[in-house]
Amino acid sequence: MIATNGYAVDSPEDRFHPFRFERREPAANDVAIAILYCGVCHSDLHTARGEWGGTRYPCVPGHEIVGEVTAVGESVTRFAPGELVGVGCMVDSCQRCGACAEGLEQYCENGMTGTYNGPTQDTGDNTYGGYSDRIVVREEFVCKVRHDREQLAAVGPLLCAGITTWSPLRHWNVGPGKKVGVAGIGGLGHMGIKLARALGAHVVAFTTSPGKKDDALALGAHEVVVSREKGEMKAHASSFDLILNTVAAPHNLDSYLALLKRDGAMVMVGVPAEPHPSPAVVHLIMKRRTLAGSLIGGIPETQEMLDFCAEHGIVADIEMIAMRDIDAAYDRMLKSDVKYRFVIDMATIAEG
Template identity: 50%
Template sequence: MTNTTTTDTTNTTGTGRPRSVSAYAALTPKAPLEKTTIPRRALGEHDILIDVRFSGICHSDIHQVGEDWGDGIFPMVPGHEIAGVVAEVGPGVTRWAAGDRVGVGCFVDSCRECDNCLAGLQQYCTGSSGTVFTYNGVGRDGEPTYGGYSTQLVVDEGYALRIPDALPLDVAAPLLCAGITLYSPLTHWGAGPGKKVAIVGLGGLGHMGVKIAHAKGAEVTVLSQSLRKREDGLRLGADDYRATSDPAIFSELAGTFDLIVNTVSADLDLSAYLGLLRTGGTLVQVGAPEKPVTVNAHALLVGRKSLSGSMIGGLPETQEMLDFCAEHGIGAEIELISADQINAAYARVLASDVRYRFVIDASTI
């Protein structure tokens, strides 16, 4: 893949003035989110102003508000599953026009010069600035980044993605994180006809993995703690659904899968899951447990198996994913909520009480 980001690396030529927009923010760590206003920068030469229509709630939003992964920048406006419409463009913008349907995912900038950026892997930027995340980050202007739980967003034109007309914006929003997080490893490790793929966990990430792996032609099995969501899993495209609470499945399914993608953030016995792989198979971690994981080396040695990880996707692959989902009629399974339900939604995510992604209607912010 080649890098699709070729715009100027500065945002110093502004048009108009900075603006204040409505948003929902956590003012301090672990605090409930509340309505507030935040600044958005003036449009730079290559910036676009997006009217946010929908913003998904990712479990990582909750982790970052709670500082589970380290110190945060507050006030914090979460949201990196953003779907909207271009409202205005800077004078040097060539890719977008007012009215275009666009999405913004987990990052809004990168160095644009390192090997990874030039290869279209901006999520792995190794430059001095590193990947600039959509919220809880610091932009080129030295100011904090604020996410999609807001009415408007300003972003460099190269870091927005085209949402095909075939995808409704509400079900497209979660594709900008949950969708690409599963599409990338399934594509990289060759999920397709003749391959047996297991998805560990049927949540916001896992349900997208089932849909995408099925559309790619793989034989798909869901490995979940219980059979509570079995009917959903089969409806979404799984060929089989097994409960990992039954220890017998680890012997019954030993040596079965070419690829296992683990979407859960709980502490699992990864050595046991490695035993489910065929010779040369790969277990890919996309969930982020709070504690370090341990693996028995023999689980890797016997069968030349691999344990790997994957984090979202770069700009070219994310666009590829959106086009793939449009072609195959794939959107997230969502529950649409108003902004005043965000805190209740956070509590329900922690209780695993959502099927399968909350999406905020930004018109209610």
């Protein structure tokens, strides 16, 4: 077994504390990774604090992992020690259902295995995530990282925030000639803006805060709309091919649905703790509009996204923190006090 240092919580009210545990030795198809950086996702907070239910304690969150391969199993062919790699939101799936066969492991019909808060496919044990210095993952769920080493910390959030926005952009064929809206300028939204712009779309950012206009333009938006201003919203009526809704708080969906053109779609990727108010059906049926959802992305999509970002020089906007500061980072996340993703420098994990 591999001795591993991590940070865990033992209950919804607990603060993080050092947690020592063991990872398995690499099996034939496993890749052992020394974690260099791990992004901090709002999902980590929801899970650690038991807000979505089903949290298994002790909980070691973290699914935006970038690291270096230290060892591989005898059957591994795609990776070698010393290579830079990434691990996202999944570490396993059944590998035999229709979804897995299509490279859509996130929709595994038998349940994918999350990078943290398990259960594992074999024993049902709890999985521990990237708030730790080591991880062992089967080869099929490891991605190559082709960014320069000095960009690695900012690559971490691509493994969740990046793929969560990339997957619907690709599924709904975003590219030149398409008008795309991105609602919410946070961890997910800022990546949605960058990726939609790089794909060639005309990008409009939506925010409730006039003070975020300059930030959204700097990220790559062509236009910015303050969603509380009815006149600004009305000016874009029936004009969007796609709206990527990243907002993780309940809000009125009808005001956005009215902005879609015929056959347009609004895709929900933010998950609020409470339900959204129910939208009016008339906005959907009058122009054959679609209200849809999307969950992260499959491993082939994730590798495609990482390669695209490396080619186009795209990374997340981050603030680096030490492992000991994770509770303070959670408190700041609740206040939206980060631009736009915290990333833990795992070299600090031994500092306590």
